[in-house]
Amino acid sequence: MKGISAFLTWQRVPAQGIEFKDLRKESLFFLRYAVFYVLLAILIGWLIVKMPLPILGAGEFVQDFWYAIVFKIFFLLLIPAIVYFRIWRYSAQDLLLGINPTAWGWIKGAALIALGFLLNARHLSGILDQLPEFADANLRLALGIVLPFFVAGLPEEVFFRGYLQTRLERLWNAPIAILASAVLFTAWHLPSRYFLASGIEGNAGDLTSVLLGTGVPVFLVSLFFGWHWARYRNLPLLILVHWAIDILPSLSSFFQIKF
Numbered sequence: 001m002k003g004i005s006a007f008l009t010w011q012r013v014p015a016q017g018i019e020f021k022d023l024r025k026e027s028l029f030f031l032r033y034a035v036f037y038v039l040l041a042i043l044i045g046w047l048i049v050k051m052p053l054p055i056l057g058a059g060e061f062v063q064d065f066w067y068a069i070v071f072k073i074f075f076l077l078l079i080p081a082i083v084y085f086r087i088w089r090y091s092a093q094d095l096l097l098g099i100n101p102t103a104w105g106w107i108k109g110a111a112l113i114a115l116g117f118l119l120n121a122r123h124l125s126g127i128l129d130q131l132p133e134f135a136d137a138n139l140r141l142a143l144g145i146v147l148p149f150f151v152a153g154l155p156e157e158v159f160f161r162g163y164l165q166t167r168l169e170r171l172w173n174a175p176i177a178i179l180a181s182a183v184l185f186t187a188w189h190l191p192s193r194y195f196l197a198s199g200i201e202g203n204a205g206d207l208t209s210v211l212l213g214t215g216v217p218v219f220l221v222s223l224f225f226g227w228h229w230a231r232y233r234n235l236p237l238l239i240l241v242h243w244a245i246d247i248l249p250s251l252s253s254f255f256q257i258k259f
Contacts, residue, residue: 013097013233015169015177021088027167033080034164034184041188044071045195055147056140060253061196068151077155080163095162097233109237116244123248123257130255137255144251153243160185160222161229161238169230178226186219199259 020026044066053065061067084090101109131137160181168177193201193214202210225238252259 008227008231009174011174011231011233015166015174015230018097018166018170019094020167020170021090023167023170026088027164027171029083030080030159030164030167031184034160034181034188037076038184038187038191040071040075041191042195045192048192049195056136056143056254057256058253059256059258060249061192062151063147063250063253067192068147072151072155076159077150080155080159084163095158095235099234099236101234105234109234109240112237113240113244116241117247119245120248123252123259126257127248127251127255130257134255140254141251144254145247148246148250149239149243152246153239153241156185157225157229157235157238157242161225162235165226165229174230178223178230181226182219182222185222186215189214189218 047066048061048064051066052061054061055063055065055068058064131141134140164184165177165181168180171177172180190210193210194204194207196204197210197214198204200213202213225242229235229238249259
């Protein structure tokens with residue numbers, strides 16, 4: 001039991017050893033921003049219902065202009081980054097926390113990225129079948145691969161793990177910080193799915209199906225990502241794994257494949 005406990009609680013860089021310029025002010029800002037982001041999801045879902053702007057006619061709302069560009073890139077990536085890097089004057093090194101992967105670390109990281117990609121392998125055959133049907137297939141491939149990095153992997157991991165969870169770990173403790181960031185991370189997924197989802201993520205208007213199809217799996221994945229961040233402080237790996245998970249569903253959307 002001691003071995004399991006040590007494995008779960010060991011941290012490469014404990015939060016107590018991380019320097020913050022104003023811990024309470026920064027924690028409160030990111031907490032408030034996370035709640036604001038949940039409320040913003042309601043407005044974005046409503047906008048997509050009323051005025052959809054799908055990028056290249058993508059089949060899923062997560063590739064809609066309002067969701068991808070406004071909700072994710074502008075509000076989750078750019079605004080917090082301006083506060084963090086330009087106003088508070090932190091650097092990228094403050095997020096990387098001296099990471100120096102070993103050869104074994106690269107192997108484990110590559111395996112985790114591959115596993116994330118293969119979680120959605122069921123999409124592959126449909127994508128390959130649809131490629132010849134689109135004259136702009138190369139553009140759709142490029143967008144389907146690149147966009148998830150900027151709308152999912154990068155902003156979500158940097159904000160909820162790098163910015164928010166790290167401060168909550170120092171303010172409270174690691175388990176509560178992981179749980180709080182996971183709850184907030186899950187919460188912003190729910191309004192858009194309640195407005196717009198169909199299929200595996202739930203059905204629009206059916207809260208129970210959205211909670212089961214989106215809330216439960218997102219919460220569990222977020223707990224794992226939060227624990228991994230607390231233990232290893234390897235933000236690039238979390239970004240890449242998150243990106244890998246989303247690539248094939250994104251390509252399916254751009255090639256208008258329904259699941």
